[in-house]
Amino acid sequence: PSHLDTYDLKPEVPSEFRGPFRPIPTRVPGLDICERLPRHAGLADKFTLIRSCTHTAADHAMGAQYMLSGRTSPGPNGLEPNKRFPDLGTIIKWTGPPGRHGLPNYVGVPRRHESAGPGYLGTAYEPFEVRANPNKPEFQVPNLGLPSSRIVRL
Incomplete structure (x- = not known):
């Protein structure tokens, strides 16, 4: 909303x-x-509600890219997927404490924004993408659960 x-x-x-x-x-x-x-x-x-964030981009998608990465689009058309600079979720993970293996860097529901991603920090900082519609009755988060061999052992 x-x-x-x-x-x-x-x-x-x-x-x-x-x-x-x-x-x-x-x-x-x-x-x-x-x-x-x-x-x-x-x-x-x-929590803190921040109402002072602004941008001068010409549209919502360009503004979202700026808000997520702190960078304007390198593309000639004003919007191009950000493949170079890391987004806010990536920076938080990169600067945070080490050793939290097993937890996602951050989660994109249903997927990450097209201009978000790890940029030059590499795929180790990719977000976990749900890639499913949580509003559908058959919704399931992929790759989240025990392998069937483990369930048999239980």
Whole structure:
């Protein structure tokens, strides 16, 4: 959902220009969020909501690339998949503590953004991509579970 329907509701604007949801108060005075997020509202004193991020890109995809990698597109058309510079998830993994084997670097649902990825840091920093629609009844996360030989032993 849009940020206008979750964290930046505009209850003062006419109904034809705002979303269907109402704001509710959080544990942080003056911070209201969507009525559909009551548990999140109860945790608001434990996270930071940043509303000051901006970009000057001409469209949403270019802005997303800039926000994910801190770099503008090297492509002549303004948007080209970022194969050179690592994205934010990769940098967090690269600068974090070593030795967390077995956990994904980060997760892309259903897949990572086209301009995101490990760039020059290499495939060891690729995200885990679900590559399935979590809204479908038959949804399963691939490669997550015990091999059948292990299940027989249990």
